[in-house]
Amino acid sequence: MNNDFKLKSELVNDSLVMKASGYVNNVGGETIVKEFEKHFNNGTTNVIIDLADSKVVNSIGISYLLEIIEKLMEKKGKLIFTNLDSAIDKSFSIMGIFHFAEKAPSVDAALKMME
């Protein structure tokens, strides 16, 4: 499947910051989970997912994000979404994601929430 999805990640103050770009679907969701697991297995439990450049998320993509949430909950970790498009924000609310994860207007704001 051709998908222009791209993911950049970096560790900032023990928090994993992943910046997604493109359609968060099967391909996008799996890419995010793989990157998350790489860091999670090394002990990272604070995660920020920036969706500034992702305006479309389907339910398969959401299921991958829920997988991250479940894993973080086991380790009492924290997940913050940033720069959410209003449509995605609404979808996440309906799917119950914000019962287990938070949202912030920017990555900087999320990093402050992680402190």
Add this chain to the structure above:
Amino acid sequence: MIMKNVDFSTPTKRLALHVHALQEGFDELANENSVSRLAERFAKILSGNLMTTDINVFIRPPGGTAWKAVYARSPESAVELPANGKDGGLQFTRLPGPNFFACVITPLSDDSTCAVVLGNKLDRSEYSDFEFLLMQLFVQLLANAYSALKNRSREKELIFSLNHRIVQLNSLIDTGIQISRLEKDKPLLLLGLERAVAITNASRGCVRIEADGKAVESLHFPSEMDDSYYRECPHKISSEFDFNGFSYSISVFEKESRGDCGPFEPTDELLLASLTRQIHVAMENHELHQQALDKQKMEQELAVAGEIQRNLLPDTLPEIPGYDLYGINIPTKEVGGDFYDCMPLPDGRFALIIADVSGKGIPASLLVNSFHAALHSFFENDFDLSGMVQKLNRVIFHASPMNKFITAFFAVLDPATGELEYVSAGHNPAFISTPEEKIVQLHTGGVILGMMNMELPFGSEKMTLEPGQRFFLYTDGIPEASKLDDDIMYEDETLEQFFKDHYQLSPKDFVTRLLDEVFEFTEGAPQSDDITALYVKRMS
């Protein structure tokens, strides 16, 4: 489980401890969220109760023959398992050894089968019958925990699925609102496409726009796709509509599931069709809105042009001693194509003009403007009437487009002598009454202005307007006035008769009565053409 301080002194105490272990085990197993973690936890619990670490858990899918190790210290123990399990409940088999001592097979709630193979004890001692019994109890516990895990998983899937349906419906509503706010077709289609892909869980989508069966544009999400994929993708649904001579086809491709793609469901087709209808309606609404705006703008422009046009018509006619004059112009639209005036000339004479431009609206108005400007320019200097009309024809010919002409009637009146010279440029014949109250139609002149520029001469005629004589100019809006859905017109003959019959009226009363009669004749039908009239009566 720490065994060091446990009191195994009596069978009752041992049993009580194992019952406690069973309860504790179930609590622990019931909290696991994956089959592999469940098997691993089960092995640890069993290991603590049976003093062995060689515990192997296998699962065989419904209808399958191959056992899959979900937790195995000794994967080779799978060879001890039967290829086909028997129907029924839990089966316990003592194995001949030497490495594996027992196998317990139990059906699971989702029709798969679980097998547990037990290896050597840590102290190499024989398993007791009680321990074999305990093993069976723990396997039953594993089956129950597996069932609870699957139920939780199904419950989660159900909640996820219900929430997803809400997201789909919500997205459908929100998309309808959002696309209705977009003014350009392309962003509207792109947003619609993105939402169509997302709510159907498609891996990609495309909007194809065609005209006369040929593709004119394609929009893609999330990335470009080639024609062969578009044509040959086995899992594709589409929805189409036609608008403004173009065919729009919105297609989504390959419905996603975790790690896989497949065909779409009937619900997806309904969702795509709904979204497509919303896009279609939004485009139609924008078109209608744009048309309304254009119409409003045009009406505003017409109103301005109408104002300019009205300024070209005389507010009042000049007073000419010994003469009574009255003129009127009733346009059908904001901007009409008729014109009339009475202009004092430098030598004391007066020019009487009436004209009718073919067509209405702004084009006619522009031509009337040119006509008016040229007329004033020519009348400011000495002129020969027929020569002036010829020059005017040249000006109008160059100023007007192919389908725009002017019929006009020009007369120059010397009020002192009553001498009247006129030229008709293809206009309706003016009426003049003789001293004997006979009516004469005035035809002398030439071609319609602006129709051809062949320097054809315009003839003129001179006559004298004596006291009591009348002179009437009009445009075709009067004789051609007709009833609604009826070809019967007021006609020139009726007008001429009216002119003949109402010699006693003042010019104003004459025109007013004439228009009353015309409107009575048309029985309230909308006015089909501009009406303009100019009436002159020599009083003394």
